[in-house]
Amino acid sequence: MIRKRKHVISIGISATFLGIFFFFITLNNVHTDTYDIARFSTAGETIRSPITIENEQETERKTRETVQSVPDRFNISTEITQERVNYIEEVFDAIATLESEELGEKENEDDKETNGDRLVPLSNQEKVNRLKQILSEPITESLENETLIQLIISPQDDREAGRKLFVENLETVLNNGVRTENIQSAISEINQSIKYATLNEELKQPLTELSKFAVVENSFFDVEQTQEARKEAASNVDPVVIRAGEVIVQEGQTITNEIYEELNLVGLLDGQRNFFPAIGLALLIFLICSMIGYELYLLMKENKLEKGKLISIIGISILIISVLKLVSLFLTSENQIFYIVPIATGAFLLKLLINERVAIIFTALFSIISGIIFNGEIAGSLNIEAVIYFFFSQLAALTFLTNVKDRTSILKSGFGVMVVNIITILLFVFLTFEKYDLIDLLIQTSFGIISAFLSVVLTIGLLPFFETVLGVLTDIKLLQLSNPNQPLLKKLLTETPGTYHHSVMVANISETACEAVGANGLLARVGAYYHDIGKTVRPQYFIENQMSNRNPHDFIDPKESAKIIISHPYDGAKQLKKYKLPKEIIDIAEQHHGTSLLKFFYYKEKEKEKEREEVGQIDESIFRYPGPKPQTKEAAIICICDSVEAAVRSLNEPTEDKIEEIVAAIINDRMTDGQLDESPLTLKELKIINRTICGTLKGIFHSRIQYPLKEAK
Incomplete structure (x- = not known):
């Protein structure tokens, strides 16, 4: 409960921090400067209207003149x-x-x-x-x-x-x-x-x-016809509108009474009006941060909101918005330089580091904010072209990045982003009535190509930073860790071949079970590879590595044997930390036995007491792993599959009925012993896991044809 409360507080602080950052970086896009100008003075600079507004007084004058010009009927x-x-x-x-x-x-x-x-x-x-x-x-x-x-x-x-x-x-x-x-x-x-x-x-x-x-x-x-004609003429008068961005007075021009009234009308002489755009911006940022907070809360509920991921989301958001703001400083009415922004980088990174849903949400939010940033600092307006361009560019990145387990897929996705960028740019060109020279068209489309190229380069360059420095585990990182040439796996293979084979079998079973209940199968596979790495400290004390050697546990006290066996998850965690493996892999190594009881040595100690005719209470805690219990679905499934694989491997004839009986018994034992209490697995999911494990084991230990022996001559 306390941990959950801490997570909620972290989410609130993070969303608030992003909101403050978004607000201040976009404030000047809705906040307009005001001027202390007197009538008939000289303008010190060119002043443009910050808003679109009707000049009612001028419209009334124009209407009056039009009505007066209507001849009598x-x-x-x-x-x-x-x-x-x-x-x-x-x-x-x-x-x-x-x-x-x-x-x-x-x-x-x-x-x-x-x-x-x-x-x-x-x-x-x-x-x-x-x-x-x-x-x-x-x-x-x-x-x-x-x-x-x-x-x-x-x-x-x-x-x-x-x-x-x-x-x-x-x-x-x-x-x-x-x-x-x-x-x-x-x-x-x-x-x-x-x-x-x-x-x-x-x-x-x-x-x-x-x-x-x-x-x-x-x-x-004719009075009636004359009045009707005047009404019609008045209705046909277009209102006099001062457009946002329209020049009201040029530098060096005299502030006439008419110009002064226009400056007053658009609020350039009244600083109080700037509060209203700021309030509107604050409301927009509030909605955006509410969406961010909700998505972070969903990640927390799924136990996927690690510290590294939270920092990654904040960092990516700040990076993308900062780049947008930087490029906007060079935006003019003559160019569309926002086409060059590598905004697809954010979509790539969020999908690779977090998940696709979060990436889609932030794609929409980044696009909305870009509409404000590229509004030419005209309060109350949005650059719809920028919104559409950035939205489709990011959406293309998410669509074409299908294989998140391969770095080369980022490069392939970049080509898809490039094509979508060019199509979107051409869309804007053909929708307008303006005629473009071929050279202008080539320049603008080249911006879209550069944007896609930069997005790929930045993604490939930044991904290792998030994976290593912030410890965010990605599928690409997991695939790298699953390479048999990894130092720890080579050590496991050479020093404890039996444990290595056992780990591979557990990995196969765990991956299938995880995918059946919507957990991360790849994480389970890689975690299973490393879960028994601690056995490399004393390999001869584990039966799968003893080959034809005598079992050393036959010559030592059960308590000492228990101490050696119990230490292997924590010895493994130390090695994993030494080699700077991700926290998720370390947690699986520490949690895969939970606080379960070493029954073999516990009952062996009991038998010894009976033989010595000693009456006393055996301290059960000596024969229990100190934990912690599995905290994630992946760790809980590996906990089950580890015991199942060892039990089935010990069978002389692993029939289907025996496999089903052992799997059910081990799952029930883990439940009754409370080893699954802290994991998010449900009873329904445990039934699915039971079926999946049985199916996988039956495929592994299927019956084989008995080939006839060659007769001796």
């Missing part, structure tokens, strides 16, 4: 237009009718002359009088007699040509709308057409007078 009365055209048509039609009547009377006059009666022709005044009798009242009241006379006396062909010209121009003018203030200009427009027309000069004068009568107001102000 008028309704043109088609009824009035048609009425005036009809009046003109009526005048010409009436004159035509009058002429027809006069022509008919002339024919009758010719008939009367034959009979001796002659009619007197009508005078012009009489014609006008007759004309007024048939014309509408508005016409007769408005037109002068002289105008009508001039129209009457004009030749018919000229009059028809004048009529056509006049009506066409009248319709055009009226259809365009005639308001009170432009009646005279409308009349002048018709008169100009008459003036330059190829008409009889005597006809132009009455037509000019006729225009004064025909042209009247027919266009009237």
Whole structure:
């Protein structure tokens, strides 16, 4: 319980430390400088807007000007237009009718002359009088007699040509709308057409007078249409927005009243506004650190949060974020230098040192933070290109790094990262409307190639540091330790061949059992190789190394024998520490017997007491290993498999039934003796381990064909 509490405190301190680091390294990306500037002074530097905000005052002014520029809307009365055209048509039609009547009377006059009666022709005044009798009242009241006379006396062909010209121009003018203030200009427009027309000069004068009568107001102000047009114009006005990064004032420019108001609007004159971005950043960092703390807690629950791993996570996070910040100092609006950041290094290292889940979580968190770091120090903005690029680059590293047991797989994964980097860069190029020169395109894609190359180099270079200095055990390190050429394994093989064979058998069984319950099979295999390395101190005291020699335990006291046997886990731990092997391997060597009882020598001591007829209580602790008990799944499984392999190997005929019986008995013995109490193994997992061990042993000790012996000749 105390240990768990210490782990929780360590997690809290670590997450808090990372949070403080993230906050201060990104603070200047959301914090903006403020200026003490007076109106009409000279700007000492170029000042850009830190935020995107609408200039409501300027938008209102622009809207007002737009509304004022909207012309009034008028309704043109088609009824009035048609009425005036009809009046003109009526005048010409009436004159035509009058002429027809006069022509008919002339024919009758010719008939009367034959009979001796002659009619007197009508005078012009009489014609006008007759004309007024048939014309509408508005016409007769408005037109002068002289105008009508001039129209009457004009030749018919000229009059028809004048009529056509006049009506066409009248319709055009009226259809365009005639308001009170432009009646005279409308009349002048018709008169100009008459003036330059190829008409009889005597006809132009009455037509000019006729225009004064025909042209009247027919266009009237429409309040509703005007208001609607103004509303539409106002709605189409785009708001005046000051964009983040937009230059408000250039160096050496005078601070006009308008510029001063813009500086005030974006908060560059008010230092209090900087608190709000800082609060927003703090909330983001809190969420990020909560995720980190939760992931560390899950590792703790699985007993995988060693001190070295915790320091590795902190160190990798600081390294990656520091590199991002360093490169951001050289970022300009003209370049995309963030493409060169070897961010895939973090994904590689976290997957190799911790696990894939942690690597994925930190991939997302690093990408989010990069969006802030590369925002050009514009508060409230994120560089989405950087977020996407870094996310896919890291995700490619995790995807292509499939074999974490081989250092060359890092190099192969680097090629995958390079391809994804280039594709992502081209994606951004083709999504924009900007045209890129071939040389610019090559430069940017080369950044992606360099990023992948640096990621591989840094990963290969930093991995030994974490493995050796911080003692983080990786699969690659385990494979190196499993090499038979390792000094301790060579020593085990040459000095204790029986123990070496036993260790290999335990390794095979343990690895299979661990993988069946989701434990680290490779760790179990390598741990099993070294678990009995302590037997090299006194190899002749262990039965598998005695060959045909006499058993030295037959000549010494059981207590002394127990002392020798019990010492081998701790002798082994000392040797492992001397050769600086990982703590996980040392723990397996120390814990693989737990606090179990050396039953053989314990009962041998009891028999001796009976023979001596001595009555006394034997101190059982002398014949028990001092522990500790197995703390991990791997150590607990090796504890079981160590005893199982030795027991099965001692059988003359290891049948399937005997194997199952021995395995079940040993597991039950370990449980009842409390040796598995401190390990995270569950009863369900123990059943799976039982089945797996039995299956593996049956495969090893399968029945063989009895080959016939060659007859002697």
